[in-house]
Amino acid sequence: MRSCFFFDTDIPVVLSATRLAQPQTEAPASITVIDRALIEASGATEVAELFRLVPGMQVGNARGNFPVVAYQGLTSEFSQGVQVIIDGSSVYSPIFGGVIWSTLPVLLEDIERIEVVRGPNNTSFGANAFQGVINITTIHASQTPRLTTKFQLDNNQAERAFFRFANSPSNNRLNYRISIASEKNEGYKKLADDFSKLELTSRIDFRFDTHNTLQFNFSALDSIRQTRNPLATPIPLDPKRDRNESMQFAQIIWEHQKSDAEQFSVHLSFHHFDGKDKYNVASNEIDLTTESTTWNIDIEHILTFSPSQRLMLGAGAVHESVYAPFRINSTHTHINNRLRLFGNLESYLTDKLILNIGGLIEHDQLSGVNTSPRITFSYLTSPEHAYRLTATKAYRTPVSTEEEREIVIPSIGIVQTPAGNLKPETVASIEVGYHGVYLLNKLNTDLKLFQNRYEKLINNNLSSSPKVLDNQYSARTYGTELELNYRPDRNNLVHIGYAYTTVDHTADDRIKKSIPRHNLNLLFSHQYNNGWHNGIEYYYMSEMQYLGGQNDPQSPFQRLDISVGKLFKLSNNQTIDISLETQLALNKNIDLHQQATADNLIYLGVEYRVD
């Protein structure tokens, strides 16, 4: 018998600070938590779709094969204001800014939890956490069933196959899983946006000893994405063609739990994207190839001085290289290096009043030194009810293809020139929030009132010729967001999100149109004890128009999803889940382009698991 287990405190900490979801009553911002139960209840078929459940978020598809995820508008198909973190490492693209969702280095089935921080948060998540942060935690390798296979097809000739294998050699110190997914889709009927994709992801968790763990993630993807200018009248310089995109991502995370009160972690990541797109038009060669490589290292130190005081300090460095010959009119690779220091102190000033104060200072080779402070006061009238006042300033640094943009079109000449001195976009945000837990933890409510003042927004819509990118826009947005999550028992889940956002009347018309006024999501899911499960979701978004010259006005978006399925338990360790889901496009929804009208879709999925 392992009697020493009773007295030996030298047992590895499993639920360490980095593995725990942040308590929402004490968080310095409004956070939407999308856990595994909500992921499965949503019936989402791709990662981007999950964010329809977040108040204030817009999800679209720029062509059927290029998902767009934005928060509170002000974006083109490259949503530059949302930072995306996977297991602590950023996957923000230095080419256009934002995240290339079609090459995200994580599969839906491998996600444990997503925490969406609704609001600027450079302090905790680095530069470019300008409007919001999507923080994805993947499933620990030890938690994965031994074998999972899944097939899905729909009435639009889309097919997806998923396969995952996991194992833990005898002593359970080493756990690993490997997932492979293959997908084909014909996108929108009237657009040239077929795609096929093959992705491999893996995770290895290794426990050295009781104080040290190592995590290794690796992803690789190869896809063929059909593209063509989406306007109804074809543009000869942007013909129908295939674009070959590949991605490789790797990260190593070392966590050292020095004691119950002290933890170090080091994250080292590598992210490479290559989009080959070279073609000839009327004996002119157009090279829309884009390639980027990012190396990122972050060191974090968490110190708990006492139950009422916790300090986090960190430092990081990023090395980015970008190759975008068409956008920068150069075949040279452009380099950018960034260094940053960040920290946050959480302190209970009294037993009810919490102060959260933090900041980031960063040096960027392109835009110099930037700082981002944040201060939050949270007042807990009881452990279940918290009121919050937050003030923060955040920024988004221009990327190489903005700072050094020079587009030359054969037979036309220069159509866009660099500004040369683009400054970072800034936002000063004030937020009043409330988070309450009711009915013995069964009901969570979150309410937020905010005002954001944006300055120096980079304008890419100028009518001058040639176009010059400049920090011309500003805008003041106001609004409110409400979220309710009700789980009366294990079998039922109700999730409601609503956002109202309005823009100051002095803002540019295009800016106003880029922010949908109303955003609503409703989800109800029920599981029966005999294995049957069903769900119903409704999504609504007001009319809007994404920024960018080629994006059309969109009428209000309305969609009703209905799903039904049954889980069959074949034996103690084998299950099959068969599900049918319909997506009813109630408003003939248009996604970024008039030609992209959504059809009603019916999905059939079969998932087989062996433990």
Next chain:
Amino acid sequence: MLAALFIMPITLFAQNITVIYDKNSQYQTNFLELISKHFLPSEKVNLSTLTTDSLDVEKLKNKLLDIIINLNNATTQQLIESKINTTTFHALTTLSRARGFVSCLPNCIEKQSKQYFFVLDQPPARQLNLIRLVSPSFKNIGVIVTNQSKNQLTELKKLATYKKLTINGHITRSKTVRYQIDDLSKYSDVILAIADTDLYNAATLPQILLTSYRYKTPIIGFSKGFIRAGAIVGAVSSIEQLAQHLAEAISSISNINQPFGTSIIYPKYFRVISNRNVAKSLNMHLPNDHELQNQLMNYESTQ
């Protein structure tokens, strides 16, 4: 006169006590030191020690001993099979292990009248009271046991019915605990970890704690290390408290031939330890550890 001598408390005379322990085990050595301190200086106790590598049970049977204290699980079977006639206290063991040696426990004091087990498990009533203090809404309690510890499930169910709680029990093997933990986490409000290290150990804990956390189902742990790893709270007895209890129990024996009414003796002294980070992350707001401990002690003093 002679009769009076026999009925007088044995403590009037010096007790000859031998402690069997494994000198290579740090915690057994610590325990020995602690009980030695409790008995010294005392003229009422002659304390000797015997290491497991020099143990000869036949010789031991011939020695004039009042009490044997056995700290080493591997020696328990030997002592029981030898049918040694000396009152023996087996300490630092668990209920499931004790049942592995004597399957009729705790209801066989006549058959095994000389063998007593000071177990590490907390009494079931204390554990159920702790669950009620942590959250009155916890009604469905998940419990996993092995074949060896399954009798504990029966006892828990009896007690739970009285307290209007439901025990959601599963019998499994250590190799298959990962399959059960998923179902258990889904359908229980809280999981009560039975002190069975075949199920809960450093190798299985990561999967158990991560899975239960995914379903937001807290676990009541049984050791400081388990709670530190991620269980939300637990009643835990330290080596010092266990040693104190054993020493006090021996000092107050009035009849050496039947010192206790039951073969299983649960820890008397305990403290409550919680993991506030995990609790907060699950939106649970526990009273402080001291308060929980006091409330548990109040419950026990009134029962």
